[in-house]
Amino acid sequence: MFTPPFILSIAGGGSTYTPGIVKSLMVQLDKFPLAEIRLYDIDVARQNTIAPVVEKVIRDHSQSIKFTVTGDPEVAFSGAHFVFAQMRVGQYKMREQDEKIPLRHGVVGQETCGPGGLAYGLRTILPMVELIDMVDRYAHEKAWIVNYSNPAAIVAEGVRRLRPDARVLNICDMPVAAMRNMGAILGVDRHKLEVDYFGLNHFGWFTRVLVDGVDRLPELRRHIAKFGLLTEDAAKTDPQHSDPSWVKTWRNIKPIMDNFPEYLPNPYLQYYLMPNQIVEHQNPDYTRANEVMNGREKKLFAAAEEYKKTGILSDAFHVGVHGEFIVDVARSLAFNLRQRHLVMVENRGAIVNLPYDAMVEVPAYITSEGPEPVRIGKVPLFHQTLLQQQLASEQLLVEATIEGSYEKALQAFTLNRTVPTMEHAKAILDEMIEANRDYWPALQQAWRDGEAVKN
Numbered sequence: 001m002f003t004p005p006f007i008l009s010i011a012g013g014g015s016t017y018t019p020g021i022v023k024s025l026m027v028q029l030d031k032f033p034l035a036e037i038r039l040y041d042i043d044v045a046r047q048n049t050i051a052p053v054v055e056k057v058i059r060d061h062s063q064s065i066k067f068t069v070t071g072d073p074e075v076a077f078s079g080a081h082f083v084f085a086q087m088r089v090g091q092y093k094m095r096e097q098d099e100k101i102p103l104r105h106g107v108v109g110q111e112t113c114g115p116g117g118l119a120y121g122l123r124t125i126l127p128m129v130e131l132i133d134m135v136d137r138y139a140h141e142k143a144w145i146v147n148y149s150n151p152a153a154i155v156a157e158g159v160r161r162l163r164p165d166a167r168v169l170n171i172c173d174m175p176v177a178a179m180r181n182m183g184a185i186l187g188v189d190r191h192k193l194e195v196d197y198f199g200l201n202h203f204g205w206f207t208r209v210l211v212d213g214v215d216r217l218p219e220l221r222r223h224i225a226k227f228g229l230l231t232e233d234a235a236k237t238d239p240q241h242s243d244p245s246w247v248k249t250w251r252n253i254k255p256i257m258d259n260f261p262e263y264l265p266n267p268y269l270q271y272y273l274m275p276n277q278i279v280e281h282q283n284p285d286y287t288r289a290n291e292v293m294n295g296r297e298k299k300l301f302a303a304a305e306e307y308k309k310t311g312i313l314s315d316a317f318h319v320g321v322h323g324e325f326i327v328d329v330a331r332s333l334a335f336n337l338r339q340r341h342l343v344m345v346e347n348r349g350a351i352v353n354l355p356y357d358a359m360v361e362v363p364a365y366i367t368s369e370g371p372e373p374v375r376i377g378k379v380p381l382f383h384q385t386l387l388q389q390q391l392a393s394e395q396l397l398v399e400a401t402i403e404g405s406y407e408k409a410l411q412a413f414t415l416n417r418t419v420p421t422m423e424h425a426k427a428i429l430d431e432m433i434e435a436n437r438d439y440w441p442a443l444q445q446a447w448r449d450g451e452a453v454k455n
Protein backbone atom coordinates (compact mmCIF):
# COMPACT_ATOMS: atom_id res chain seq x y z
CA MET A 1 0.00 0.00 0.00
CA PHE A 2 2.46 2.73 1.15
CA THR A 3 5.42 2.83 3.46
CA PRO A 4 5.91 4.68 6.76
CA PRO A 5 6.42 7.27 8.08
CA PHE A 6 2.86 8.32 7.36
CA ILE A 7 1.06 11.63 6.98
CA LEU A 8 -1.99 11.58 9.28
CA SER A 9 -4.79 14.20 9.12
CA ILE A 10 -7.41 14.58 11.85
CA ALA A 11 -10.73 15.96 10.57
CA GLY A 12 -12.42 17.63 13.52
CA GLY A 13 -9.10 18.68 15.01
CA GLY A 14 -10.91 20.84 17.55
CA SER A 15 -12.41 17.71 19.10
CA THR A 16 -12.05 17.14 22.84
CA TYR A 17 -10.64 13.71 21.91
CA THR A 18 -7.78 15.03 19.73
CA PRO A 19 -5.17 15.29 22.53
CA GLY A 20 -5.98 11.76 23.71
CA ILE A 21 -5.74 10.30 20.23
CA VAL A 22 -2.46 12.12 19.55
CA LYS A 23 -1.07 10.90 22.89
CA SER A 24 -2.04 7.35 21.89
CA LEU A 25 -0.17 7.86 18.59
CA MET A 26 2.89 9.24 20.36
CA VAL A 27 3.32 6.35 22.80
CA GLN A 28 3.39 3.87 19.90
CA LEU A 29 5.36 5.80 17.27
CA ASP A 30 7.58 2.76 16.86
CA LYS A 31 4.54 0.75 15.72
CA PHE A 32 2.90 3.51 13.64
CA PRO A 33 5.68 5.88 12.46
CA LEU A 34 4.53 9.38 11.52
CA ALA A 35 6.12 12.07 9.36
CA GLU A 36 3.37 14.65 9.94
CA ILE A 37 0.19 15.21 11.91
CA ARG A 38 -2.32 17.72 10.53
CA LEU A 39 -5.39 19.13 12.25
CA TYR A 40 -8.32 20.18 10.08
CA ASP A 41 -11.53 21.83 11.30
CA ILE A 42 -14.14 24.25 9.98
CA ASP A 43 -14.08 26.02 13.37
CA VAL A 44 -10.53 27.33 13.16
CA ALA A 45 -10.82 29.29 16.41
CA ARG A 46 -11.82 26.16 18.36
CA GLN A 47 -9.05 24.15 16.72
CA ASN A 48 -6.46 26.87 17.39
CA THR A 49 -7.35 26.68 21.09
CA ILE A 50 -6.70 22.93 21.20
CA ALA A 51 -3.67 22.96 18.88
CA PRO A 52 -1.02 24.14 21.42
CA VAL A 53 -2.00 21.28 23.74
CA VAL A 54 -1.68 18.82 20.85
CA GLU A 55 1.70 20.27 19.87
CA LYS A 56 2.92 19.90 23.45
CA VAL A 57 1.87 16.23 23.43
CA ILE A 58 3.76 15.71 20.15
CA ARG A 59 6.94 17.55 21.22
CA ASP A 60 7.08 15.58 24.46
CA HIS A 61 7.78 12.57 22.25
CA SER A 62 9.18 13.82 18.94
CA GLN A 63 11.03 16.84 17.59
CA SER A 64 10.94 15.59 14.00
CA ILE A 65 7.23 15.10 13.33
CA LYS A 66 5.85 18.03 11.34
CA PHE A 67 2.71 19.56 12.90
CA THR A 68 0.21 21.47 10.73
CA VAL A 69 -2.99 23.22 11.83
CA THR A 70 -5.34 24.37 9.09
CA GLY A 71 -8.88 25.06 7.90
CA ASP A 72 -7.82 24.53 4.28
CA PRO A 73 -8.69 21.03 3.02
CA GLU A 74 -5.95 21.09 0.36
CA VAL A 75 -3.33 21.78 3.02
CA ALA A 76 -4.98 19.26 5.35
CA PHE A 77 -5.26 16.31 3.01
CA SER A 78 -2.64 16.63 0.23
CA GLY A 79 -0.70 13.40 0.16
CA ALA A 80 -2.22 12.16 3.42
CA HIS A 81 -2.07 8.40 4.05
CA PHE A 82 -4.60 8.26 6.91
CA VAL A 83 -7.47 10.51 7.97
CA PHE A 84 -9.01 10.14 11.43
CA ALA A 85 -12.50 11.69 11.25
CA GLN A 86 -14.23 12.90 14.41
CA MET A 87 -16.53 15.70 13.38
CA ARG A 88 -19.46 16.83 15.51
CA VAL A 89 -21.61 18.62 12.95
CA GLY A 90 -23.43 21.42 14.77
CA GLN A 91 -21.11 20.97 17.78
CA TYR A 92 -22.39 20.52 21.34
CA LYS A 93 -25.05 23.22 21.00
CA MET A 94 -26.89 21.03 18.48
CA ARG A 95 -26.27 17.90 20.57
CA GLU A 96 -28.08 19.74 23.36
CA GLN A 97 -31.05 20.28 21.01
CA ASP A 98 -30.92 16.64 19.87
CA GLU A 99 -31.26 15.58 23.50
CA LYS A 100 -33.69 18.22 24.83
CA ILE A 101 -36.31 18.38 22.07
CA PRO A 102 -37.37 14.69 22.40
CA LEU A 103 -37.37 14.96 26.21
CA ARG A 104 -39.91 17.80 25.96
CA HIS A 105 -42.20 15.18 24.43
CA GLY A 106 -41.43 12.49 27.01
CA VAL A 107 -39.13 10.61 24.58
CA VAL A 108 -35.51 9.49 25.12
CA GLY A 109 -33.08 12.37 24.53
CA GLN A 110 -29.72 10.92 23.46
CA GLU A 111 -26.73 11.81 21.27
CA THR A 112 -26.92 8.91 18.79
CA CYS A 113 -30.08 6.98 19.76
CA GLY A 114 -33.74 7.78 19.09
CA PRO A 115 -34.81 11.10 17.50
CA GLY A 116 -31.58 12.76 18.68
CA GLY A 117 -29.50 10.32 16.67
CA LEU A 118 -31.77 10.68 13.64
CA ALA A 119 -31.44 14.47 13.78
CA TYR A 120 -27.67 14.14 14.19
CA GLY A 121 -27.62 11.83 11.16
CA LEU A 122 -29.55 14.32 9.02
CA ARG A 123 -26.83 16.88 9.85
CA THR A 124 -23.82 14.64 9.34
CA ILE A 125 -24.30 12.49 6.21
CA LEU A 126 -23.61 15.19 3.63
CA PRO A 127 -20.61 16.76 5.49
CA MET A 128 -19.16 13.24 5.73
CA VAL A 129 -19.55 12.80 1.97
CA GLU A 130 -17.93 16.21 1.48
CA LEU A 131 -14.97 15.07 3.60
CA ILE A 132 -14.65 11.86 1.57
CA ASP A 133 -14.62 13.87 -1.67
CA MET A 134 -11.93 16.23 -0.33
CA VAL A 135 -9.79 13.30 0.77
CA ASP A 136 -10.36 11.62 -2.60
CA ARG A 137 -9.27 14.82 -4.36
CA TYR A 138 -6.14 15.57 -2.37
CA ALA A 139 -4.90 12.55 -0.40
CA HIS A 140 -2.84 9.51 -1.42
CA GLU A 141 -4.94 7.35 -3.75
CA LYS A 142 -4.88 4.48 -1.24
CA ALA A 143 -5.55 6.67 1.80
CA TRP A 144 -7.89 5.29 4.50
CA ILE A 145 -10.43 7.32 6.45
CA VAL A 146 -11.00 5.79 9.90
CA ASN A 147 -14.23 7.37 11.08
CA TYR A 148 -15.43 8.01 14.63
CA SER A 149 -17.89 10.75 13.57
CA ASN A 150 -21.33 9.90 14.90
CA PRO A 151 -24.00 8.79 14.48
CA ALA A 152 -21.79 6.06 13.06
CA ALA A 153 -24.60 3.68 12.04
CA ILE A 154 -26.32 6.36 9.94
CA VAL A 155 -23.04 7.77 8.63
CA ALA A 156 -22.01 4.25 7.57
CA GLU A 157 -25.32 3.73 5.74
CA GLY A 158 -25.11 7.15 4.08
CA VAL A 159 -21.54 6.48 2.90
CA ARG A 160 -22.59 3.03 1.61
CA ARG A 161 -25.31 4.67 -0.49
CA LEU A 162 -23.48 7.78 -1.69
CA ARG A 163 -19.79 6.72 -1.82
CA PRO A 164 -19.85 2.89 -1.93
CA ASP A 165 -16.23 2.66 -3.13
CA ALA A 166 -14.79 5.04 -0.52
CA ARG A 167 -11.96 3.72 1.65
CA VAL A 168 -13.77 4.50 4.90
CA LEU A 169 -13.86 2.28 7.98
CA ASN A 170 -16.50 3.28 10.53
CA ILE A 171 -15.66 2.35 14.11
CA CYS A 172 -17.09 2.66 17.61
CA ASP A 173 -15.32 2.44 20.95
CA MET A 174 -18.35 1.28 22.93
CA PRO A 175 -17.80 -2.48 22.44
CA VAL A 176 -14.11 -1.99 23.26
CA ALA A 177 -15.13 -0.03 26.36
CA ALA A 178 -17.43 -2.90 27.33
CA MET A 179 -14.52 -5.33 26.82
CA ARG A 180 -12.39 -3.08 29.05
CA ASN A 181 -15.04 -3.44 31.75
CA MET A 182 -15.23 -7.20 31.17
CA GLY A 183 -11.48 -7.45 31.57
CA ALA A 184 -11.61 -5.47 34.81
CA ILE A 185 -14.33 -7.80 36.12
CA LEU A 186 -12.56 -11.00 35.00
CA GLY A 187 -9.13 -9.75 36.05
CA VAL A 188 -7.61 -10.05 32.57
CA ASP A 189 -6.26 -7.47 30.10
CA ARG A 190 -8.93 -6.56 27.52
CA HIS A 191 -6.52 -7.47 24.71
CA LYS A 192 -6.73 -11.11 25.81
CA LEU A 193 -10.49 -11.21 25.13
CA GLU A 194 -11.80 -12.57 21.84
CA VAL A 195 -15.49 -11.84 21.46
CA ASP A 196 -18.29 -12.85 19.14
CA TYR A 197 -20.73 -10.01 18.58
CA PHE A 198 -23.49 -9.03 16.16
CA GLY A 199 -25.74 -6.04 15.52
CA LEU A 200 -25.83 -2.53 14.21
CA ASN A 201 -23.72 0.24 15.71
CA HIS A 202 -24.95 1.04 19.25
CA PHE A 203 -27.47 -1.79 18.87
CA GLY A 204 -25.84 -5.21 19.31
CA TRP A 205 -25.01 -8.16 21.53
CA PHE A 206 -21.95 -10.10 22.70
CA THR A 207 -22.57 -13.85 22.27
CA ARG A 208 -19.22 -15.23 23.49
CA VAL A 209 -16.32 -13.80 25.53
CA LEU A 210 -13.30 -16.07 25.09
CA VAL A 211 -10.18 -15.97 27.24
CA ASP A 212 -7.59 -18.52 26.05
CA GLY A 213 -10.41 -20.32 24.23
CA VAL A 214 -12.69 -20.57 27.28
CA ASP A 215 -16.04 -18.74 27.16
CA ARG A 216 -16.21 -16.54 30.28
CA LEU A 217 -19.69 -15.17 29.50
CA PRO A 218 -21.28 -17.38 32.22
CA GLU A 219 -19.02 -15.75 34.83
CA LEU A 220 -19.87 -12.30 33.52
CA ARG A 221 -23.58 -13.14 33.69
CA ARG A 222 -23.24 -13.93 37.40
CA HIS A 223 -21.35 -10.68 38.06
CA ILE A 224 -23.75 -8.56 36.00
CA ALA A 225 -26.70 -10.01 37.94
CA LYS A 226 -25.28 -8.16 40.97
CA PHE A 227 -23.36 -5.12 39.71
CA GLY A 228 -24.11 -4.58 36.01
CA LEU A 229 -21.10 -4.34 33.70
CA LEU A 230 -18.91 -2.60 36.27
CA THR A 231 -16.45 -3.74 38.88
CA GLU A 232 -17.80 -3.46 42.41
CA ASP A 233 -15.92 -0.15 42.72
CA ALA A 234 -17.47 1.44 39.62
CA ALA A 235 -15.11 4.42 39.45
CA LYS A 236 -12.11 2.12 38.99
CA THR A 237 -13.55 0.58 35.80
CA ASP A 238 -13.66 3.71 33.66
CA PRO A 239 -12.16 6.81 35.29
CA GLN A 240 -13.08 8.91 32.24
CA HIS A 241 -16.69 7.95 32.70
CA SER A 242 -17.41 8.07 36.41
CA ASP A 243 -20.19 10.57 35.57
CA PRO A 244 -23.43 9.31 37.17
CA SER A 245 -25.14 9.03 33.77
CA TRP A 246 -22.41 6.64 32.61
CA VAL A 247 -22.44 4.53 35.76
CA LYS A 248 -26.19 4.15 35.28
CA THR A 249 -25.65 3.08 31.66
CA TRP A 250 -23.26 0.31 32.64
CA ARG A 251 -25.54 -0.78 35.51
CA ASN A 252 -28.59 -0.99 33.23
CA ILE A 253 -27.15 -4.07 31.53
CA LYS A 254 -28.40 -5.92 34.62
CA PRO A 255 -32.17 -5.43 34.14
CA ILE A 256 -31.85 -6.31 30.46
CA MET A 257 -29.94 -9.54 31.19
CA ASP A 258 -32.27 -10.38 34.08
CA ASN A 259 -34.90 -10.83 31.37
CA PHE A 260 -32.75 -11.93 28.42
CA PRO A 261 -29.63 -13.62 29.87
CA GLU A 262 -28.39 -15.43 26.76
CA TYR A 263 -26.44 -12.53 25.19
CA LEU A 264 -24.67 -9.51 26.74
CA PRO A 265 -26.24 -6.35 25.27
CA ASN A 266 -24.49 -3.20 24.12
CA PRO A 267 -25.29 -0.63 26.86
CA TYR A 268 -27.11 1.53 24.29
CA LEU A 269 -29.90 -1.04 24.13
CA GLN A 270 -31.18 0.47 27.39
CA TYR A 271 -32.61 3.35 25.33
CA TYR A 272 -34.61 0.98 23.14
CA LEU A 273 -35.71 -1.62 25.72
CA MET A 274 -36.21 0.63 28.78
CA PRO A 275 -37.15 4.05 27.32
CA ASN A 276 -39.64 4.98 30.05
CA GLN A 277 -37.17 4.28 32.88
CA ILE A 278 -34.53 6.31 31.01
CA VAL A 279 -36.85 9.30 30.48
CA GLU A 280 -37.84 9.18 34.17
CA HIS A 281 -34.20 9.78 35.16
CA GLN A 282 -33.26 12.26 32.42
CA ASN A 283 -33.38 15.96 33.31
CA PRO A 284 -34.92 17.82 30.37
CA ASP A 285 -33.08 20.97 31.45
CA TYR A 286 -29.65 19.37 31.96
CA THR A 287 -28.72 16.51 29.65
CA ARG A 288 -25.48 14.63 28.81
CA ALA A 289 -24.54 17.46 26.43
CA ASN A 290 -24.53 19.85 29.39
CA GLU A 291 -22.50 17.37 31.46
CA VAL A 292 -19.90 17.18 28.68
CA MET A 293 -19.82 20.96 28.09
CA ASN A 294 -19.37 21.50 31.84
CA GLY A 295 -17.04 18.50 32.16
CA ARG A 296 -14.76 17.22 29.41
CA GLU A 297 -14.92 20.33 27.23
CA LYS A 298 -14.60 22.86 30.06
CA LYS A 299 -11.69 20.95 31.64
CA LEU A 300 -9.74 20.70 28.38
CA PHE A 301 -10.27 24.32 27.38
CA ALA A 302 -9.31 25.51 30.86
CA ALA A 303 -6.12 23.43 30.66
CA ALA A 304 -5.38 24.88 27.21
CA GLU A 305 -5.78 28.39 28.62
CA GLU A 306 -3.56 27.58 31.61
CA TYR A 307 -0.91 26.04 29.34
CA LYS A 308 -0.92 29.16 27.15
CA LYS A 309 -0.31 31.35 30.22
CA THR A 310 2.05 29.17 32.26
CA GLY A 311 3.54 26.58 29.89
CA ILE A 312 2.30 23.94 32.31
CA LEU A 313 -0.11 21.32 30.96
CA SER A 314 -2.32 19.72 33.61
CA ASP A 315 -3.88 16.27 33.31
CA ALA A 316 -6.85 17.45 31.24
CA PHE A 317 -7.55 14.57 28.90
CA HIS A 318 -7.55 10.78 28.76
CA VAL A 319 -6.20 8.39 26.18
CA GLY A 320 -8.44 5.48 27.23
CA VAL A 321 -9.89 2.91 24.85
CA HIS A 322 -11.06 5.72 22.59
CA GLY A 323 -7.51 6.80 21.78
CA GLU A 324 -6.10 3.27 21.75
CA PHE A 325 -8.72 1.68 19.51
CA ILE A 326 -8.45 3.99 16.50
CA VAL A 327 -4.66 3.58 16.45
CA ASP A 328 -4.96 -0.21 16.67
CA VAL A 329 -7.32 -0.22 13.67
CA ALA A 330 -5.09 2.16 11.68
CA ARG A 331 -2.03 -0.04 12.37
CA SER A 332 -3.85 -3.12 11.14
CA LEU A 333 -4.84 -1.27 7.95
CA ALA A 334 -1.32 0.10 7.47
CA PHE A 335 0.57 -3.17 7.91
CA ASN A 336 -2.04 -5.74 6.89
CA LEU A 337 -1.97 -7.18 10.42
CA ARG A 338 -5.33 -8.93 10.14
CA GLN A 339 -6.14 -7.99 13.73
CA ARG A 340 -9.68 -8.93 14.80
CA HIS A 341 -11.76 -5.89 15.68
CA LEU A 342 -15.50 -5.04 15.85
CA VAL A 343 -16.16 -2.64 12.98
CA MET A 344 -19.01 -1.63 10.69
CA VAL A 345 -19.14 -3.53 7.40
CA GLU A 346 -21.68 -4.28 4.67
CA ASN A 347 -23.48 -7.44 5.77
CA ARG A 348 -23.26 -9.45 2.51
CA GLY A 349 -24.58 -12.53 4.27
CA ALA A 350 -22.45 -12.38 7.42
CA ILE A 351 -25.76 -12.32 9.31
CA VAL A 352 -27.85 -14.55 7.04
CA ASN A 353 -31.27 -13.30 8.21
CA LEU A 354 -30.58 -9.58 7.87
CA PRO A 355 -30.61 -7.68 4.54
CA TYR A 356 -27.54 -8.17 2.34
CA ASP A 357 -26.87 -4.42 2.23
CA ALA A 358 -27.25 -3.69 5.96
CA MET A 359 -24.27 -1.98 7.62
CA VAL A 360 -23.67 -4.35 10.52
CA GLU A 361 -21.20 -4.25 13.41
CA VAL A 362 -19.40 -7.60 13.66
CA PRO A 363 -15.88 -8.92 14.30
CA ALA A 364 -13.66 -8.58 11.22
CA TYR A 365 -10.02 -9.19 10.32
CA ILE A 366 -8.53 -5.82 9.36
CA THR A 367 -6.36 -6.04 6.25
CA SER A 368 -4.74 -3.33 4.12
CA GLU A 369 -7.63 -3.67 1.71
CA GLY A 370 -10.24 -3.34 4.46
CA PRO A 371 -12.21 -5.54 6.87
CA GLU A 372 -12.94 -9.22 6.25
CA PRO A 373 -16.01 -9.95 8.44
CA VAL A 374 -16.51 -13.23 10.24
CA ARG A 375 -19.63 -15.21 9.39
CA ILE A 376 -22.24 -14.89 12.14
CA GLY A 377 -24.94 -17.11 10.62
CA LYS A 378 -28.61 -16.83 11.65
CA VAL A 379 -29.50 -14.63 14.63
CA PRO A 380 -32.55 -15.42 16.84
CA LEU A 381 -35.98 -14.05 15.84
CA PHE A 382 -36.10 -11.63 18.81
CA HIS A 383 -32.80 -9.95 17.87
CA GLN A 384 -33.48 -10.13 14.13
CA THR A 385 -36.79 -8.28 14.56
CA LEU A 386 -35.33 -5.59 16.79
CA LEU A 387 -32.46 -5.14 14.33
CA GLN A 388 -34.71 -5.02 11.28
CA GLN A 389 -36.86 -2.25 12.81
CA GLN A 390 -33.82 -0.18 13.80
CA LEU A 391 -32.22 -0.75 10.40
CA ALA A 392 -35.36 0.42 8.60
CA SER A 393 -35.49 3.57 10.76
CA GLU A 394 -31.87 4.33 9.90
CA GLN A 395 -32.16 3.51 6.19
CA LEU A 396 -35.29 5.66 5.84
CA LEU A 397 -33.47 8.52 7.55
CA VAL A 398 -30.67 8.24 4.97
CA GLU A 399 -33.20 8.16 2.12
CA ALA A 400 -34.92 11.23 3.64
CA THR A 401 -31.56 13.04 3.62
CA ILE A 402 -30.75 12.07 0.03
CA GLU A 403 -34.23 12.71 -1.38
CA GLY A 404 -35.21 15.65 0.84
CA SER A 405 -38.28 13.65 1.80
CA TYR A 406 -40.25 14.85 4.82
CA GLU A 407 -42.41 11.74 4.65
CA LYS A 408 -39.46 9.36 4.85
CA ALA A 409 -38.02 11.35 7.75
CA LEU A 410 -41.38 11.00 9.52
CA GLN A 411 -41.38 7.26 8.76
CA ALA A 412 -37.84 6.98 10.21
CA PHE A 413 -38.90 8.78 13.40
CA THR A 414 -42.15 6.80 13.66
CA LEU A 415 -40.39 3.44 13.24
CA ASN A 416 -37.81 4.13 15.97
CA ARG A 417 -38.51 2.03 19.09
CA THR A 418 -37.96 5.01 21.38
CA VAL A 419 -40.90 6.92 19.78
CA PRO A 420 -44.33 5.70 21.00
CA THR A 421 -46.67 7.16 18.36
CA MET A 422 -46.81 8.85 14.95
CA GLU A 423 -48.00 12.01 16.70
CA HIS A 424 -44.89 12.04 18.94
CA ALA A 425 -42.74 11.47 15.84
CA LYS A 426 -44.33 14.36 13.95
CA ALA A 427 -44.20 16.80 16.88
CA ILE A 428 -40.51 16.03 17.52
CA LEU A 429 -39.56 16.07 13.83
CA ASP A 430 -41.27 19.41 13.20
CA GLU A 431 -39.49 20.98 16.20
CA MET A 432 -36.18 19.53 15.01
CA ILE A 433 -36.67 20.90 11.48
CA GLU A 434 -36.89 24.35 13.03
CA ALA A 435 -33.87 23.83 15.31
CA ASN A 436 -31.77 22.40 12.43
CA ARG A 437 -32.68 24.96 9.79
CA ASP A 438 -28.97 25.80 9.31
CA TYR A 439 -27.88 22.17 9.00
CA TRP A 440 -30.50 19.87 7.47
CA PRO A 441 -31.27 19.52 3.76
CA ALA A 442 -34.72 20.98 2.99
CA LEU A 443 -37.42 18.37 3.62
CA GLN A 444 -40.50 18.55 1.43
CA GLN A 445 -43.76 16.69 1.89
CA ALA A 446 -44.68 15.19 -1.49
CA TRP A 447 -48.39 15.95 -1.15
CA ARG A 448 -47.64 19.53 -0.08
CA ASP A 449 -45.90 20.06 -3.41
CA GLY A 450 -48.61 18.18 -5.30
CA GLU A 451 -46.25 15.36 -6.42
CA ALA A 452 -48.09 12.54 -4.58
CA VAL A 453 -51.45 13.82 -5.93
CA LYS A 454 -50.13 13.59 -9.52
CA ASN A 455 -49.19 9.86 -9.21
Ligand SMILES: NC(=O)c1ccc[n+]([C@@H]2O[C@H](COP(=O)([O-])OP(=O)(O)OC[C@H]3O[C@@H](n4cnc5c(N)ncnc54)[C@H](O)[C@@H]3O)[C@@H](O)[C@H]2O)c1
Pocket residue numbers: 011012013014015016017018040041042043046047086087088089090091092127147148149150151152171172173174322
Ligand atom coordinates in the same frame (compact mmCIF):
# COMPACT_ATOMS: atom_id res chain seq x y z
N1 LIG B 1 -17.69 6.29 17.16
C1 LIG B 1 -17.56 6.37 18.50
O1 LIG B 1 -17.70 5.37 19.23
C2 LIG B 1 -17.26 7.71 19.13
C3 LIG B 1 -16.66 7.83 20.40
C4 LIG B 1 -16.45 9.12 20.90
C5 LIG B 1 -16.80 10.24 20.15
N2 LIG B 1 -17.37 10.03 18.93
C6 LIG B 1 -17.72 11.15 18.04
O2 LIG B 1 -16.55 11.89 17.77
C7 LIG B 1 -16.95 13.22 17.40
C8 LIG B 1 -16.17 14.23 18.22
O3 LIG B 1 -16.64 14.18 19.55
P1 LIG B 1 -16.30 15.41 20.56
O4 LIG B 1 -17.14 15.20 21.77
O5 LIG B 1 -14.84 15.54 20.68
O6 LIG B 1 -16.87 16.67 19.72
P2 LIG B 1 -16.31 18.19 19.71
O7 LIG B 1 -17.49 19.05 19.43
O8 LIG B 1 -15.46 18.44 20.88
O9 LIG B 1 -15.36 18.23 18.40
C9 LIG B 1 -15.86 18.00 17.13
C10 LIG B 1 -15.13 18.92 16.17
O10 LIG B 1 -15.65 18.67 14.87
C11 LIG B 1 -15.65 19.92 14.19
N3 LIG B 1 -16.49 19.86 12.99
C12 LIG B 1 -17.82 19.96 12.90
N4 LIG B 1 -18.22 19.88 11.62
C13 LIG B 1 -17.09 19.71 10.87
C14 LIG B 1 -16.83 19.58 9.47
N5 LIG B 1 -17.82 19.59 8.57
N6 LIG B 1 -15.54 19.45 9.06
C15 LIG B 1 -14.54 19.44 9.96
N7 LIG B 1 -14.71 19.56 11.31
C16 LIG B 1 -15.98 19.71 11.73
C17 LIG B 1 -16.13 20.91 15.23
O11 LIG B 1 -15.85 22.24 14.86
C18 LIG B 1 -15.36 20.43 16.46
O12 LIG B 1 -14.14 21.10 16.59
C19 LIG B 1 -18.48 13.26 17.61
O13 LIG B 1 -19.12 12.95 16.39
C20 LIG B 1 -18.70 12.15 18.61
O14 LIG B 1 -20.03 11.64 18.59
C21 LIG B 1 -17.60 8.82 18.40
Ligand SMILES: O=P(O)(O)OC[C@H]1O[C@H](O[C@H]2[C@H](O)[C@@H](O)[C@@H](O)O[C@@H]2CO)[C@H](O)[C@@H](O)[C@@H]1O
Pocket residue numbers: 111112150172173174175177238240241288292320321322
Ligand atom coordinates in the same frame (compact mmCIF):
# COMPACT_ATOMS: atom_id res chain seq x y z
O1 LIG C 1 -21.42 11.28 26.40
P1 LIG C 1 -19.98 11.31 25.93
O2 LIG C 1 -19.76 12.38 24.85
O3 LIG C 1 -18.96 11.32 27.00
O4 LIG C 1 -19.74 9.89 25.23
C1 LIG C 1 -20.53 9.60 24.11
C2 LIG C 1 -19.81 8.46 23.44
O5 LIG C 1 -19.96 7.29 24.27
C3 LIG C 1 -19.39 6.08 23.74
O6 LIG C 1 -17.97 6.17 23.75
C4 LIG C 1 -17.41 6.27 25.07
C5 LIG C 1 -17.06 4.92 25.70
O7 LIG C 1 -18.16 4.08 25.70
C6 LIG C 1 -16.57 5.22 27.13
O8 LIG C 1 -16.33 4.06 27.88
C7 LIG C 1 -15.28 5.98 26.99
O9 LIG C 1 -14.29 5.15 26.37
O10 LIG C 1 -15.45 7.16 26.26
C8 LIG C 1 -16.08 7.01 24.97
C9 LIG C 1 -16.29 8.37 24.42
O11 LIG C 1 -16.86 9.17 25.41
C10 LIG C 1 -19.88 5.82 22.32
O12 LIG C 1 -19.17 4.74 21.74
C11 LIG C 1 -19.72 7.03 21.43
O13 LIG C 1 -20.29 6.74 20.16
C12 LIG C 1 -20.39 8.23 22.05
O14 LIG C 1 -20.17 9.39 21.25
Ligand SMILES: [Mn+2]
Pocket residue numbers: 152171172173174202
Ligand atom coordinates in the same frame (compact mmCIF):
# COMPACT_ATOMS: atom_id res chain seq x y z
MN1 LIG D 1 -19.92 4.68 19.48
